[in-house]
Amino acid sequence: MNFCPVCGADLRDGASFVQEFWVAQDRDFLGWCATCTTMSSVVLAPTVVGHEPEH
Amino acid sequence: MLSPEKNERLTRVGPGTPMGDLLRRYWWPIATHDMATRVPVKRRLLGEDLVLYRDGSGTVGLLAEQCPHRRAALWLGCTERTGLRCGYHGWVFDADGRCLEQPGEPADSTFAARIRTTAYPVQELGGLVFAYLGPLPAPELPRYDLFVWDDAWRDIGHAELPCNFLQIMENSVDPYHVEWLHGRYGSFLRELDGGAPLPVVTKKHVKVAFEVFEHGILKRRVLEGHTEEDDDWKVGHPLVFPHMLRVGAAGLATFQIRVPIDDETTWHVWYQTYRPDGGAPPQTSIPTYEVPLVDERGEWLRDYVDGQDIVAWITQGRISDRSREHLGKSDLGVILLRKLYSEQMARVAAGEDPICTFREPHDVIDLPMEKDKFGPAAQFRAMWCRESSIRFSPIRDEVLDLFGDPALA
Numbered sequence: 001m002n003f004c005p006v007c008g009a010d011l012r013d014g015a016s017f018v019q020e021f022w023v024a025q026d027r028d029f030l031g032w033c034a035t036c037t038t039m040s041s042v043v044l045a046p047t048v049v050g051h052e053p054e055h
Numbered sequence: 056m057l058s059p060e061k062n063e064r065l066t067r068v069g070p071g072t073p074m075g076d077l078l079r080r081y082w083w084p085i086a087t088h089d090m091a092t093r094v095p096v097k098r099r100l101l102g103e104d105l106v107l108y109r110d111g112s113g114t115v116g117l118l119a120e121q122c123p124h125r126r127a128a129l130w131l132g133c134t135e136r137t138g139l140r141c142g143y144h145g146w147v148f149d150a151d152g153r154c155l156e157q158p159g160e161p162a163d164s165t166f167a168a169r170i171r172t173t174a175y176p177v178q179e180l181g182g183l184v185f186a187y188l189g190p191l192p193a194p195e196l197p198r199y200d201l202f203v204w205d206d207a208w209r210d211i212g213h214a215e216l217p218c219n220f221l222q223i224m225e226n227s228v229d230p231y232h233v234e235w236l237h238g239r240y241g242s243f244l245r246e247l248d249g250g251a252p253l254p255v256v257t258k259k260h261v262k263v264a265f266e267v268f269e270h271g272i273l274k275r276r277v278l279e280g281h282t283e284e285d286d287d288w289k290v291g292h293p294l295v296f297p298h299m300l301r302v303g304a305a306g307l308a309t310f311q312i313r314v315p316i317d318d319e320t321t322w323h324v325w326y327q328t329y330r331p332d333g334g335a336p337p338q339t340s341i342p343t344y345e346v347p348l349v350d351e352r353g354e355w356l357r358d359y360v361d362g363q364d365i366v367a368w369i370t371q372g373r374i375s376d377r378s379r380e381h382l383g384k385s386d387l388g389v390i391l392l393r394k395l396y397s398e399q400m401a402r403v404a405a406g407e408d409p410i411c412t413f414r415e416p417h418d419v420i421d422l423p424m425e426k427d428k429f430g431p432a433a434q435f436r437a438m439w440c441r442e443s444s445i446r447f448s449p450i451r452d453e454v455l456d457l458f459g460d461p462a463l464a
């Protein structure tokens with residue numbers, strides 16, 4: 001995760017914050033953009049999991 | 056994992072570093088009340104070497120360690136009626152850093168007027184001496200409730216820990232460790248000794264939540280067998296930004312204060328209050344004590360809850376290498392805290408006050424904390440007196456007596 005998903009600023013600017021963590025197969029990133037102050041999360045997911053209501 | 060640059064940014068506390076600039080916006084305990092005496096002592100805070108003293112008029116001063124004359128240490132000095140006299144050639148400095156005397160210079164010399172040494176503001180509150188190393192004007196010293204209650208007893212434990220402050224702060228937003236470090240590992244040690252597990256800390260976490268609020272991060276949890284109606288969830292307890300954890304229940308409340316001495320060392324202060332229903336009678340003075348880290352064989356003490364925490368922090372390394380860790384979803388509290396520090400560093404760089412800066416005079420700042428936690432009050436107090444730093448308090452027995460609890464076996 002190198003860029004802010006909201007304003008596009010470079011998160012490698014020194015002041016912004018990016019932290020990677022893992023959830024099952026997913027690589028998750030929590031970002032905080034020093035330019036627009038948005039907190040965001042990005043998930044690199046090998047599969048997209050939905051759900052099906054009971055029927 | 057975290058990049059090495061970000062790790063460095065979050066952990067370096069010296070002058071001119073982004074974290075150092077942020078932390079310099081706050082008042083820090085630099086000593087317990089009984090360390091500031093007529094005999095000057097060396098203290099170190101945020102990577103700066105300092106000397107603390109109380110002069111003959113009762114004024115507490117905090118000066119840079121080295122004398123501006125020829126750089127001898129000012130703890131090699133004597134306190135006068137006003138100020139501190141360097142032991143080497145007798146120059147005298149007051150608490151504002153002014154040079155009052157240069158006995159070796161000609162009587163008509165005005166040289167002293169051109170000499171100033173680094174001096175930082177200090178204030179005493181609740182048995183601690185607080186110092187402010189940041190840009191002036193200094194904000195108000197926050198009068199958090201535990202420091203100002205007039206109907207509580209107190210004691211202050213402290214220890215110097217060989218690790219960076221951040222890994223200690225991160226522990227305060229890591230609720231799952233309670234189940235494992237204290238619940239499983241702690242019980243494992245007890246099993247080896249033929250003892251029974253500690254009851255409450257073994258309970259499973261059903262749900263945890265972290266919320267950034269005006270005083271820092273509020274931590275809530277639901278343990279197995281409890282509900283969202285319990286104080287643990289409804290009220291929670293706070294990490295007070297940037298340096299404290301507030302814990303306790305049943306008339307016991309503690310601030311764990313993490314004071315960065317430098318990048319690799321932290322002064323840990325356990326500021327305890329004891330306040331039975333209806334209040335405590337006046338206390339003549341606040342006892343202080345050192346919390347031991349090792350047993351008589353030099354082994355890290357870990358047969359009690361606070362000892363287990365300390366050993367976990369220390370074994371992460373002097374400065375934990377976060378580029379080699381593997382965080383999961385259970386670490387979201389830790390991630391949120393790192394993000395909060397990053398955000399506040401950016402605020403300071405932009406010339407703004409970070410959160411928990413108080414510019415208005417105030418009487419007291421009340422913080423939220425659970426009242427009922429961990430079952431019956433007397434049982435909780437007995438456990439806390441055994442499992443927290445209170446086990447080393449010189450007034451432990453009097454405290455139990457204050458609550459009308461039985462003495463510990």
Ligand code: FES
Nearest residue numbers: 232235367371380
């Ligand atoms: S399981 Fe968390 S540090 Fe080892």
Ligand SMILES: [Fe+2]
Nearest residue numbers: 232233237364
């Ligand atoms: Fe702990």
Ligand SMILES: [Zn+2]
Nearest residue numbers: 004007033036
């Ligand atoms: Zn942005």
